[in-house]
Amino acid sequence: MADTRIPPRVVLLDIEGTTLPVAFVHKVLFPYARKHLPALLEQRENPVVQEALAQIAQAAPGVPPLEQLERWMAEDAKVAPLKSLQGLCWQQGYEKGELEAQLYPDVEPTLKAWKAAGLTLAVYSSGSEAAQKLIYGYTEQGNLTSLFSAFFDLRVGGKKSAQSYRHILEQSGWQGQDVLFLSDVVAELDAAAQAGLRVCQIARPEDGTVAGTTHPVAQSLPQAG
Numbered sequence: 001m002a003d004t005r006i007p008p009r010v011v012l013l014d015i016e017g018t019t020l021p022v023a024f025v026h027k028v029l030f031p032y033a034r035k036h037l038p039a040l041l042e043q044r045e046n047p048v049v050q051e052a053l054a055q056i057a058q059a060a061p062g063v064p065p066l067e068q069l070e071r072w073m074a075e076d077a078k079v080a081p082l083k084s085l086q087g088l089c090w091q092q093g094y095e096k097g098e099l100e101a102q103l104y105p106d107v108e109p110t111l112k113a114w115k116a117a118g119l120t121l122a123v124y125s126s127g128s129e130a131a132q133k134l135i136y137g138y139t140e141q142g143n144l145t146s147l148f149s150a151f152f153d154l155r156v157g158g159k160k161s162a163q164s165y166r167h168i169l170e171q172s173g174w175q176g177q178d179v180l181f182l183s184d185v186v187a188e189l190d191a192a193a194q195a196g197l198r199v200c201q202i203a204r205p206e207d208g209t210v211a212g213t214t215h216p217v218a219q220s221l222p223q224a225g
């Protein structure tokens with residue numbers, strides 16, 4: 001159990017519902033990817049596409065790739081081939097100026113203040129590392145990627161599994177009691193706490209996030225720090 005009188009050294013942040021509105025992900029990013037996936041799948045020479053197609057064939061033998069991707073998108077499944085292909089669609093959207101990440105208003109000033117105060121900042125999202133870097137690379141406030149020291153994605157495992165947070169600690173060398181994990185999803189906080197991290201739920205009123213009963217709750221990043 002962490003001594004809460006000692007401040008954390010690292011803040012590990014979820015994205016959707018924590019730093020970026022759920023509506024932006026579901027009403028802007030996901031539809032953009034859905035529209036561009038069929039053309040992307042034609043780019044057979046692209047190594048990201050090739051790897052994703054191989055992973056889809058392994059996960060769903062005999063199912064046409066686009067059909068399987070549609071199923072996963074309908075379920076909002078957090079699976080690596082979908083996430084890497086979505087990331088590639090978004091890359092093209094950001095580079096063409098068709099996408100720009102709209103963070104919650106408190107996020108950019110708070111991240112900068114935490115960084116200036118000496119905290120290490122890191123991301124853990126189901127979105128691929130490439131997609132995370134795009135979000136923070138193309139925000140309305142400019143490129144914020146240099147604020148972050150590490151980007152963790154589904155390669156460490158799913159966010160509702162304690163083992164994933166143990167992998168993050170192993171890979172980073174951080175001690176669990178030094179790391180504060182912020183997320184809107186209680187099951188993710190449960191898993192992180194089980195692995196020995198400090199946790200705080202971000203329950204955004206504008207997203208209607210339901211506050212749990214087992215972990216500290218804040219309505220914005222500055223309240224959590």
Ligand SMILES: CSCCC(=O)C(=O)COP(=O)(O)O
Pocket residue numbers: 014015016017025029078083086124125126127128131132135159
């Ligand atoms: C970082 S890319 C957009 C978010 C995304 O694809 C997603 O599935 C949301 O995942 P999170 O773990 O940030 O809730």
Ligand SMILES: [Mg+2]
Pocket residue numbers: 014015016017018183184185
């Ligand atoms: Mg989230």
